[in-house]
Amino acid sequence: MRLRRLKAMAVKEVLQIWRDPRSLMIALLLPFTQMFMFGYGVNLYLKHIPVCTFDREGSQASQDLLKRFQASLYFAIAENVTTYPQLVAAIDRADCRLGIIVPPDFSERLNDTGTAPVQAILDGTDDNTANIAFGYAAAVVISYSNTVQMAQLDRQGRTLQVVQPLQVQSRVWFNEDLESRNFIIPGLVAVIMALVGAQLTSLTISREWERGTMELLVSTPVTAGEVMFGKLIPYLLLGWLDAAFCLIIAALWFAVPFRGTLGALFLTTTLFLAVVLSIGYLLSVLIRSQIGASQIALVVTLLPAMLLSGYVFPIDQMPTFIQKLTYLMYARYYVTIIKAIFLKGSGIAELWAPMLFLVVYALAVVLLAARAFRKRLA
């Protein structure tokens, strides 16, 4: 490999990128818009869950209970229905996610036996919201139950020690306020870079073929390796720029705590970019026409990066077979790395395993691409 020829290739590629200002704009704008859109759009925090109440008794006790739902930050009363069909309609229209039904004999049972059931109708189509809503609702009901108990004991002039519940004192590490932003944004940087990176390079080779300039390139003394690295270097610069944008937005705008070192971040990011860019390159070599290249690039990047990288959907909760498949998803290593660098402050020493995977991945892809390119020329 000659440095002079490599430089010539790189300069040619830079000029080509520079002369297509629209693609360049997209390459630079994409990380910005995606960071903001996903950063704000991906949010699992639930507040003001719409609730319908159906008070079939209308007593002091039932109203006391329902008022607690009104007072809770987690719930917003969407409607106080008076008939069952109204409740059904409200859930059907998704006007509310939760229906609380107080039975007609609520206070009677509470006075006679001490136990009274309340029903929570959940819209099960969204199981995550349903589970979280039920958890909040159960907490509201338990606190009501405890208040009633204490009031009764009070009336009997007794102390309340017996009902003192067991307390769970929880401490959350690495993300102290359980801010979903801190968990999602670092992973998001990885996903966006995986998408943008493969995008950047996947069209470079197929463009040469379609425009017929490849024949021209081959007739010059440049070697296959020089073509590849010459084409990749300018995109690596662009990739660094994009990654820097994303990381700065993550740390400054979204205020995700950064506890690691810049050195570790730079090293791992470069490694990841090498993988992503060479994958785009491999795709562009493998698939002759641009339409095929881009279709496949979209298929193997967009949804897998979103769903198999572990940036929101936890990999350890997937079936074993799918878990094995995620090892192929290069973004997962960078998701692990970048979350650890940001939140745990991990250094190279702790991250050697995913970094090793990235190195192996990069080498394998580069070798594959070089071989495929030679084959195409032959």
Add this chain to the structure above:
Amino acid sequence: MFARIMPIVIKELLELRRDKAARFLLVVPPILQMLIFGYAATFEVHHVSTAILDLDHSQESRELIARFTSSSRFDVVEVAQSQHQINAAIDASDAAVAIVIHAGFADALRKGQGASIAVIVDGTNSNTALIALGYINTIATGFAQDYAANLMQREQGARGMRQVQVTLEQRPWFNPDLNGRWFFVPGVIGTLTLIIVVNLTAFAIVREREVGTLEQIMVSPIRPVEFIVGKTVPFFLVGLGEVALVVSVGLLWFRIPFVGNPLVMLLGTTLFLLSTLAVGLLISTVCSTQQQAFSTNFFVLSPFFILSGFAFPIASMPQVLQWFTYINPLRYYLVVIRGTLLKGVGVSVLWPDFAAMAILAVVLLTLSILRFRKTLE
């Protein structure tokens, strides 16, 4: 007019039939993606790796720990001997949750002074952490209530006391086991359809333009409207086929119920396909090369996916992004598809979503015809 549209339709279908790679791309990847993503997308939390440290060694502490070990939500991976080991387990991500019972736990319980347990949670995945904390609280509350009930019962005989207990009964509708797959598989169906259809249409016209065949077509007596209709009809048919394919995978493989009316679903799918075709057409009129079309697709499809309610509740988004979701056809289709598959609701409930998709389709199609005419001049 019809006579001029038909040849275009036939030409497109022939092109598809001859293109082996395209036929493969239309059938195999969607099925594979359905299978993989149907399993991958889940927020359910089972088998949380848990470390336990019992410094009390009492009957009560063992009883409480037994409640954790017997729950399928928690997998006890380590029984630690010191706080140091607990910290190391969380640091190394060996355990996502640690439960520490300090000495004096049983004593405090017996005296009724209010006992406590310490819990450490790895917050790197805040959603899992939140759900796991919820389960821990449920188990702890259950333990406390049973313990109190026991105590009360013993005292009741002596002093005539009674325990008050208001309980909340869980009644999930449409999805009795709250199975997460029932929520995500319909979402995957909608998303895959969106990506396939937009991609196909966006590239079709751009390719003709790039290859130069568009000029040829334009010198023929065909009008822009007829050309666009001729181009859209085959993709519409392909889109219907795709929906049928991925819905079948959802019903047969993932055993998603289909309680609604297939005709309502068909109507909703038709409107959805028209609006996504329009999105693809619009992209193809703004782009002159396939590379631009590819980048633009990316630009458009990923926000459509994230801001659709596929996984992240629209109600939790900031207001500006919520406005954006109104121009997202996938947002409406997910309501329709979940509504017909799981809830079994009909047009009386879904009409606002139908109307929105219809308006989107009309506006976008008109826009793309206008733009298309302009690019020709």
